[in-house]
Amino acid sequence: MRNDQLNFERIPDIEAYVEYFERYAGSFTDLAVPGDHNCLLKKKHCLRVMELARELAHSEGFDNRLKFLVSLAALFHDLGRFEQYIRYNTFNDRLSVNHARLSVRILHSRRTLFNLSDRDRKIVYLAVLYHNRRSVPAGLSRDLSLISRAVRDADKLDIFPIIITSVSQNTEESNKITLNLDNQNMINPQILDQVKSGQMADYNLMRHKNDFLLLLASWVYDLNYSYSCSRIIDAGYVHTIFEMLPRNREMLGLQNKLLFHLERRATGQNG
DSSP, X not given: OOTTSOOOSOOOSSHHHHHHHHHHHHHHHTTSOTTOOHHHHHHHHHHHHHHHHHXXXXXXXXXXXXXXXXXXXXXXXXXXXXXXXXXXXXXXXXGSOOHHHHHHHHHHHTTXXXXXXXXXXXXXXXXXHHTXXXXXXXXXXXHHHHHHHHHHHHHHHHHHHHHXXXXXXXXXXXXXXXXXXXXXXXOOHHHHHHHHTTOOOOGGGOOBHHHHHHHHHHGGGGOOSHHHHHHHHHHTHHHHHHHTSOOSHHHHHHHHXXXXXXXXXXXXXXX
């Protein structure tokens, strides 16, 4: 048995999967150009998302089985990012490959989850597949819906500070995270209209880094759990994002709209 494969006997906890993931991710970190830390950063991101998903599941009262499955899905949600980056030198799916689909293909081809039941393995696959879609498909089973939404929330909770830091730094490494978007102090009016109307901004409409910031801010509309909304409020991310955007009455009104939405959701109110 290769040393990067799991022993597919019954595994009582998540630790064997974490060790497997770290070996897999580390093999790509070793392939990176000296001084390029993007694979290492992505590895740390996946581990943090797993911990955030675990905390969310505990806070929201998930049972032990769902806590385990959400931890797995969160750990592996970006598994395809490593191959994507080494092959294409980008994290931009439009210029390379859909990293969520690639993650599922890797999990399946390496038989990583074949010790799980068919039902639970399918739940993890689909939660990984859905994590980067603009919205979760309708009509999912209760368990898949809970897990998919938890992974999406945990992913966003970790990405918020990463993108905020990257936009403020404007280095070559950080520009890869922000997809090398134009740095002019401009906003695509279509994206602004989407966020003002209470929609998540369309990834495909981004032209400028300000668009990336507005898209990031619009993620509050897609947060699914009170835990997540409370974390965003406590961290002050919305305020920080709008400090980097043009300061005018329109932006102030939009900031207040987003904060009002978050506060309602944090207290269990819809909308």
